[in-house]
Amino acid sequence: MTGVALAEELLLLAYDDESGKATGSRIGLDLAMAAGVLVDLALAGRVAYADGSIVVSDPSPTGYPITDEVLGRMAADTPHTPASWVQRLRHGLRDRILADLVARGVVRDVDETALGHIHVHRYPVVDPTLEAEIRDRLAVALTGDQVPDERTAALAALVGASRMEPSLGLSGPALADAHRRLAEIAGGAGFTGEVSLEESTIRPSVALVIAALAKAITAALGAPR
Structure with missing residues (x-):
């Protein structure tokens, strides 16, 4: 597994760098981040899809x-559907990931008090390097003809499924093109049934x-x- 989790990549894409606030659908982001953790486990060969459920294939x-x-939670539980x-996994995940990013100096936690007692947290970016790499990688996938690697294809699929295209900072024709390209990547990777798993651009088990x-x-x- 790489040093950057897919769930972290999704969160950084979804939060505004300056205001530190989430953009778009909060439920969509939470679902995408939960899926991102599971995809990372699949990429690492730890889980697989079998008989309608996601199961642990290697608990190491x-x-x-x-x-x-x-x-560990999955290994101790019975198999469940995606x-x-x-x-199950989306609850509390955002806070865990934000705390990790704060600890690593990627974002900072700005604790503001509203109405005298309500604490509102914002997470503006401190180190933009990580997010810039993510956006550059996606930009190449969305504008070029190259076949994206497994992680980028997975990221594109989760961005599309959770309707996070506006987080890419695009509008008008560029946004429509990005939506079309996301669908193309998902199709070529075997995520939508447009090609067989044997023709997929990534490992069938991950697809x-x-x-x-x-x-x-x-x-x-x-x-x-």
Whole structure:
């Protein structure tokens, strides 16, 4: 597993750098981050999709605390559907990831008091390097003809499923093009049934997990308004 989790990448994309506030659907982001943890486990060969459920195939730690906590929780539980897992894992996950990013100096925690007693936290960016790399990687995938690597394809699929395209800072025709390209990446990776798993641009075992999770997010969010 790399030093940056997919859930962290999704969160950094979704939070405004200056205001430190989340943009777009909060439930969409929470579901996407939960799915991101599961995808990281699939990329690391720790979980797989079988008989309609996501199951642990290797309980050995990955070395990343939040991911390993989820892995341990899954290993101690019975198998659940992708839809069940993203709902179970999304609660409290955002706070854990934000705390980790604060501890690493990527964002800072600005604690403001509203109405005299309500604490409101903002998380403006301190070190923009990490987010810049994420956005650059996505920009290449969305504007070029190159086949993205597994992690970038997974990130693109989760961005599309959770309807986070506006977080890419695009509008008008560029936003429409990004939406189309996200769909193309998902199709070429075997996430949407447009190509067989044998023709997928990523490992079939990983594609199965991502496809199932993307469908679970889409179903949970319902029809676009």
